[in-house]
Amino acid sequence: MSLFQNIVIIFILIAGAGFLSLTEIALAGARKVKLKILAEAGDERAQKVLDLQENSADFFAASQIGLNAIAILGGILGEGAFRPYFYDFVTRFYTGPWAETLSFALSFTLVTSLFILFADLMPKRLAMIAPEKISISVINPVQVFITVCKPLAWFINAIANMLFRLFKVNTIRDDNITFDDISAVMDAGAQAGVLQKQEHHFIENVFELEERNVPSSMTTRENVVYFTLNEAEDSIRQKLAEFPYSKFLVCNENIDQVIGYVDAKDILVRILNNQKINQLNESTIRNVLTIPDTLTLSEVLDRFRSTKEKFAVVINEYALVVGVITLSDIMITVMGDWVTPIEEEQQIIKRDNNSWLIDGSTPIEDMKHALEIEEMPDEENYETLAGFMMYQLRKIPRPADTVLYGGYKFEVVDVDHFKIDQLLVTRLLENNQPPEQE
Template sequence: MNFTSSLLLIFALIVASGFFSIAEISLAASRRLRLRQMADEGDARAEQVIRVQDQPGHYFTVVQIAQNGVAILGGIVGEGALSPWFTLFFELWLGAAAAETAGFLTSFLIITSLFILFADLFPKRLGLTAPESAAVRVIGPMQACMTALKPLVWIYSKGADGLFRLFDLPAQRDDRITSADILAMTEAGTRAGVLAAREQQVIANVFELDTRTVSSAMSQRDRIAFFLRDDPDSVIRLRIAAEPYSTYPVCEGDIDHVVGYVDAKDLFQRVLNNQPISLTDDALVRKVLMVPDRLTLGEVLEQFRQVHEDFAVIINEYSLVVGVVTLNDVMSTVMGDLISSPQDEDRIVRRDENSWLIDGVTSIQDVLHALSLDTLPHEEDYETLAGFMMVMLRRVPRKTDAVVWGNYKFEVLDVDSYRIDQVMVSRITPLPSTTPSSPAGFS
C-alpha cells in the first residue's frame, strides 16, 4: 500500500471512529422527554431510539467493537505508513536504531493525537450539542451494523450480562422522573431566561404542597372569627361589621365544639332582605369539613376536591380547634408573591436590606423564602417562627430573648400571654445598602 492510499485509509478510519463516537454519546445524552415529543410529532426514528435506550446492550457492544477495531487498524496502518518516513528523517542526526525508535514514537504520537482529536473529542462534543438530533440520524446505520455484527454482538453481550449478574448491578438505566428532576429543569430554565423567577417559584411551591403541613397556611386559633349557635341577630351583625370574612365557623358553647359554618353571602342576603339572622336555622348553617393538623396541603386540597368545599376547620389529636384553612390560603401558598393578602403582607415586613419584622405565627417556609435561606436547624420540630424560637431557646421565649444562627440574629420584640407577636430578624454581617442617597436638603 503506497503512502497516499495509507493516508486515505487513515482518514476513513478516523471518520468511522468519529461516527461511532457520536452514536455512543448521542444515545447516552438524549433526553427521553424530547425523544417522545419528536416521536409524537411523527419521527419514527425517535421511537427507534427510545426502544434502543430501553435495551442498549447490543448498541453499545457494536460501538465498542467498531471503535476498538478501528483504533487497532488505524495504529497498524499509521505505523506502517509514517514510521519509515520519520525514520529516514531522524537518520540525518541519529543512528539507525535510535532513528527507528524515534520514527515509531513520532508516528504513534501523531496517529494517536489525530484519533483523540478528530475521532473522539470533536465528535463527542458535537454530539452533545444536539444529542436527540444526532441519535435519530445515526440510528439507521447503527441498526444495520448490529445486524451485520450480530454473532459478535451476541457473544460480547452475553459476557457483559454475566458480569452484571455477577456483581448484582442493574442492567437498565432508571428513567423515572422525580420532582427533583423537574425542579432542576425549571431552575435551569430560569437561568436561561425561559422562565421568570416568580414562575419558577410557583412551580417549586406546587411540589411543596406534599411536604408542608396545613398548619403552615392556616389562620391560627386566636385569629378565628366565629359565632355561637345562640348568638342573637344584633351580635351577629356587629361581628360581621367588625370582622368581615367570607366564612365563619358556628360553635356550640365554645370554639372547640364546631357544629358547622355559615357563608357571609347567605348572611348578607338576609340582611338585604330585612330578614332576621338565626344560627339555629339548619338551612343557614352548613356542614363543615374537619381535618387533622398533620395533613399536608396537598391532602387538604384533595379533600376540598372530594367534598366540593373550600373551607375547613383544623383540629389536633385532642380534638381541639387549632385553626381554619380556606382554598384561598392553599392557593396563596402556591402563588407566593404573585397574590398576597394584606394579612400576609403584615406578617413579614422588610425594614431595609438587612432586617425584617416577622409575626411569630409565620410559617417557617415563608421565613426561609423571605430570608433566602435553604434550611434552619431542627426544622422537623416546628412549623412557625415562634416554634423555631422555642426549640432553639428550649423554653417559652421572653421579650428581648435572641437566637443567633448563621449570619442572622432572631430577637423577640413582643410577647402577649406567652404568644410571640413580633420577631426582629437582622443580618449580623449586613449587605451593602442599595438604597439611593437622599437629595441634598432632605433626610
C-alpha cells in the same frame, strides 16, 4: 502502499470512529421526554431511537467492536506508514541506538493524537450539544451497522450478561423522574432565562405542598372568628362588619364545640329579607369538613376536590380545634403576594437590604424564601418562626432574646401573653459575624 494511500485510509478510519463515537453519546444522552414528543408528532425515527434505548446492548456491543477494530487497524497502518519518515527525520540529528524507538514514539503520538482529537473528543462534544437531533439523524445507518455486527455482538453480550449475573449487577435503566431532577431542570431554566423568577417561585411552591403541613397555612385558633348558637344579633353584625370573611364557624358554647359553618351570603340574604340573623338553625348552618392537623397541603387539596368544599376545621390529636383553612389559604401559599389582598397585614416587612420585621406566626417556608435560606435546623419540630425561636432557646422567649443562625440574627421584639408577636431579623456582616448558637 504509498504514503498518500495510507493517509487516505487512516482518515477514513478516523471518520468511521468519529461517527461511532458521535452516535454512542447521542443515543445515550437523548432525553426520552423530547423523543416521545417527536414520536407523537409523527417522526418514526424518534420511535426507533426510543426502541433502541430500551434494548441498547446490541448497539453498544457493535459500537465497541467497531471502535476497537478501527483503533487497532489505525495503529497498525499508522505505525507502518509514518515510522520510516520519522526515522529519516530523526537520523538527521541523531543516529544512535534510540533512533528507531524515537521514530516509533513520534509515529504513535501522531496517530493517537489524530484519533483522540477527530475520532473521540470532537464527536462526543458535538453529540452533547444536540443529542436528540443527532440520534434521530443517525438512527437508520446505525441500525444497518448493528445488523452487520449482530453475530459477534450476540456472543459478546452473552459473556457480558453472564458476568453481570455472576456479580449480581442490575442492568435495567431507572428512568423514574424525582423531585430533585425536576428541581434541577427548573433551576437550569431559571438561569437560562426560560423561566421568570416569579414563575420559578410558583413551581417550587407547588412542589412544597407535598411537604408543608396544614398548620403552616391555616388561620390559627386565636384568630378564628366564630358565632355561637345564642349569639346576639348586634354581635353578629359587628363581626360581619369587622371581619370580611365569607364563612364563619358556628359553635355551641366555645370553639371546640363546632356545629358547622354559615356562609356570609346566607346571612346577607336574611338581612335583605328583614329576617332576624341571630336565629341560626339547620337552614343556615352547613356541615363543615373536619381534617387532622397532620395532613399536608396537597392532601387537603385532595379533600377539597373530593368533597367540593373550600373550608375546613383543623383539629389535633386531642380533638381540639387548632384553626381553620380555606382553599384561598392554599392558593396564597402557592401564589404569594399575587393573590394576597393588599389590605391584609403583611407578615414579612423588609426594612432595608439587611433587616426584616417578621411576624412570629410566619410559616418557616415563607421566611426561608424571604431570607433566601436553604434549610433550618430540625425543621420537622416546628412550623413557624416563633416555633423555631422556642425550639432553639429551649424556653418561652422574652423580648431581646436572640438566636444566631445562617448568618442572621433573630431577635424577639414583642411578646404578648407568651406569644411571640414580632421579631427583628438582621443579616450579619461577614467581618463582624459572631459564632452561631447551637
